[in-house]
Amino acid sequence: MSRAFVKEAEDESVDLPDRPISPHPNLVTAEGLAAIQRSIDRFNAAYKAAIDKNDKSAIAAVQRELRYWSARLATAKLTQPSRDRTHVHFGSTVVVRREDGRMQTYRIVGEDEADPSRGTVSHVSPFARAVVGKSVGDVVTILGREAEVLEIK
Numbered sequence: 001m002s003r004a005f006v007k008e009a010e011d012e013s014v015d016l017p018d019r020p021i022s023p024h025p026n027l028v029t030a031e032g033l034a035a036i037q038r039s040i041d042r043f044n045a046a047y048k049a050a051i052d053k054n055d056k057s058a059i060a061a062v063q064r065e066l067r068y069w070s071a072r073l074a075t076a077k078l079t080q081p082s083r084d085r086t087h088v089h090f091g092s093t094v095v096v097r098r099e100d101g102r103m104q105t106y107r108i109v110g111e112d113e114a115d116p117s118r119g120t121v122s123h124v125s126p127f128a129r130a131v132v133g134k135s136v137g138d139v140v141t142i143l144g145r146e147a148e149v150l151e152i153k
Contacts, residue, residue: 014060019068022111024124026075027090032113033078039069072112085152088131090123095151096131096140103150108132 028036043065050058081091088094093107106121114122121127130140131149138149
């Protein structure tokens with residue numbers, strides 16, 4: 001086997017498919033925009049470390065993340081929460097009472113910052129779609145179940 005074939009194998013890079021990017025507007029809160037920037041900073045540091053180690057798999061993984069977060073930063077639309085507490089908007093915190101009596105509280109945020117376990121949901125989630133534009137006392141249907149809007153913060 002010639003040395004040329006061995007050299008090619010050593011120079012092979014790892015290609016990973018890009019992370020899918022949502023087709024929805026990239027609305028973000030100030031906190032969400034800061035989180036995107038922190039992600040970029042963290043992956044830039046990880047990229048430098050992967051280069052130093054010559055870890056091709058790590059380099060590919062980090063480049064994929066950098067492409068994703070750079071695209072999210074480029075399309076981010078900083079959206080300030082409305083001061084209007086009569087209707088639900090992006091950035092609102094909404095308290096609802098479900099049919100079974102459970103009370104739930106969620107803040108409506110951007111897709112990348114949504115974490116239901118921490119009380120935040122994406123503006124394109126079924127919950128947000130059901131409550132945006134609603135007022136206290138309105139009854140909405142969320143995934144086939146009714147809920148009443150009790151409070152808008």
